[in-house]
Amino acid sequence: MGKSNTTLFAVLGVLSQGDCTGYEIKKRFDGSLRHFWSESFGQIYPVLKQLVKQEYAEEIPFPDRTRGQKKFRITPLGLDYFREWLSNPARAVNYRDELLLKVYFATSKDTDAVQALLEKERDEFAAMHDIYMEQSNLLDKHKEDEQYPFWMLTLRYGIISSKARMDWCTESLETLERLKGNGGSSHE
Incomplete structure (x- = not known):
């Protein structure tokens, strides 16, 4: 799998729980994930673009679309990639206090x-x-x-x-x- 991009897997993880806009993904990071993981809009949107390009996620029809919002869904290929990442050892924490x-x-x-x-x-x-x-x-x-x-x-x-x-x-x-x-x- 090479050097992993944990932001990519964090976004895939959110998408594995359901379809989301970039804004909804950010809300998840600011909500239940905030105590151990954070991502900014500046990290999320480029990763979503990369996921679509690599066919790990797809843009889906979004009838309530406002201001150019896009909704994303994890693909079967993306889910396989995510599950592979889940099974690999976690990197050591670089602890600074x-x-x-x-x-x-x-x-x-x-x-x-x-x-x-x-x-x-x-x-x-x-x-x-x-x-x-x-x-x-x-x-x-x-x-x-x-x-x-x-x-x-x-x-x-x-x-x-x-x-x-x-x-x-x-x-x-x-x-x-x-x-x-x-x-x-x-x-x-």
Whole structure:
């Protein structure tokens, strides 16, 4: 398959769930996929053009067409290509975390600033965790859908990872409080 274009497969994935306009595809990325994947209009439309050219998708009649909108459908060839991609190993995640970078380079002089960053991070992940829990309740209404178990797998990842991040922030804040009590040194 060569070097994969994950945007291409992300768009094929959305089309595998039903016919869509470019705008509808973008709404999916901004909705249920936003916690782990994003694409811009500037990425989606060239990929749709490429998919049609390669016969992985086709433009379909669209009676409610406004302002030049086009609707797209995945072709059998596109579905085969997508399924082949699904069966291949995922590329390693290139993980970059600015908060961890800041914490790593901080010194005892930066304790207050790092504490503020950790508190903000904990609050943001608590809010995210709450959203995931609400989504879990909403998804429970779709238990009969064949994709439900897979949707829940990705949602559980979000729930577990947001909880882990909150726990790490709390533990780190407690450690920094102890350091402040020891005059900023980890040695007693």
